[in-house]
Amino acid sequence: MAAAFALAAASLGLWASSSSASPAAAVPTPDHVVVVVFENHAYDQVVGSSSAPYINSLVRGGANLTQSFAETHPSQPNYYALFSGDTQGVTDDSCVDIGFSDAPNLASELADAGKSWGSYNESLPSEGSTVCRSGDYAQKHNPWFGFSNVPLSSAHTFDAFPADYSQLPTVSFVIPNLCSDMHDCSVATGDNWLRNNLKSYADWAQNHNSLLLLTFDEDNRLSGNRIPTVLYGQPVRAGSSTDTTYNHYDVLHTLEDMYGTAHAGNAANAQDITGIWNN
Structure with missing residues (x-):
């Protein structure tokens, strides 16, 4: 009986281990995102717009989330949601x-997991x-400044985006300024x-196990907050x-x-993006 109990316990342990690992196993582990x-x-x-030929080339060569939605209006709470799983009262x-x-957020979680993080902010x-506002730069699109557990030194100007892409952090956010981001x-x-600024990275990502993820903070308030979200790079099944x-x-x-981190805020109850990966 003892042997049977030990065998059952071992089987249960194997099942539990496999079950807990399965969500992360559903997604790849890019060298850089x-x-x-x-x-x-x-x-x-x-x-599908003729005004966005490059983005639509990424759609054709990458993956298109046709039912991707923002959380709310206006802009800033969406950035906090994307970065920390919660609008943080904003x-x-x-x-x-x-x-x-x-509160926990993507940057603090990556640091806890031994991974690196950085943001590259045009016109910072x-x-x-x-600073709150400077020319075409706006702090409202940079949620990392709201967190005491994210070093200020990880917020870079866009000029600091490395020419050697292997030197990028594990995960980085690129925030165009108010003109470049289509706001103004x-x-x-x-x-x-x-x-002009990220095609060379996208091309490099195709051969270096890396990923470009393009999304929007919110819609134009006329489409139920349905937004474009496109993924491109070697881990992505082209045309999916x-x-x-x-x-x-x-x-x-x-x-x-x-990257096997904890889940911040409402991300704990969210789901992985699936059905678009090469493996």
Whole structure:
């Protein structure tokens, strides 16, 4: 009887181990992920639009989430949701108190897992600057400044984006300025900016187990908050798409599972993005 009990216990242990590992096993582990966040456009304004030829080339060569949704309006709470699994009480676009929260977030989780993090912010006046607004730069699109557990030194100007992509952090966010992100300027302007600044990274990612993830903070308030989300790189099955409903919390959950971190806030109850990977 004791032997039978030990065997049953061992079998249960194996099952539990396999079960707990399965969500993370559903997604790849890229060497690098670069997340680019654009602004205030609905899915149909970008995907299939002649104004966005480069983004649509990424759709054809990568993966398209056809039912991807933001959380709320206006912009800033969506950035907090994407970064930390919670809007952290932020309800508008006002500048926040620096380091007002110590809640878990993608950067702190990556650090705890021994991985690296960085943000690259176009028009940020200087490395780690906490200024509220400067020209076309706006703090409201940079949620990392709201967290005391994210070093200010990890917030870089976009000029610091490395030419040697192997030197990128494990996960980084790229935040274009208010014109380049389509907030104040056209879809064509943002598409050209992406092609001119990140095409070489996207091409490199195809042969270096790395990923470009393009998404939007919110729609134009006219499409139920349905937004474009496109993934591109070697781990992605070219030309794939999924009509599963995903949101910012699912994107965060997927990034967390790629590196075996904990799940922040509402990402704990979210799902992995599946059906688009090569393996």
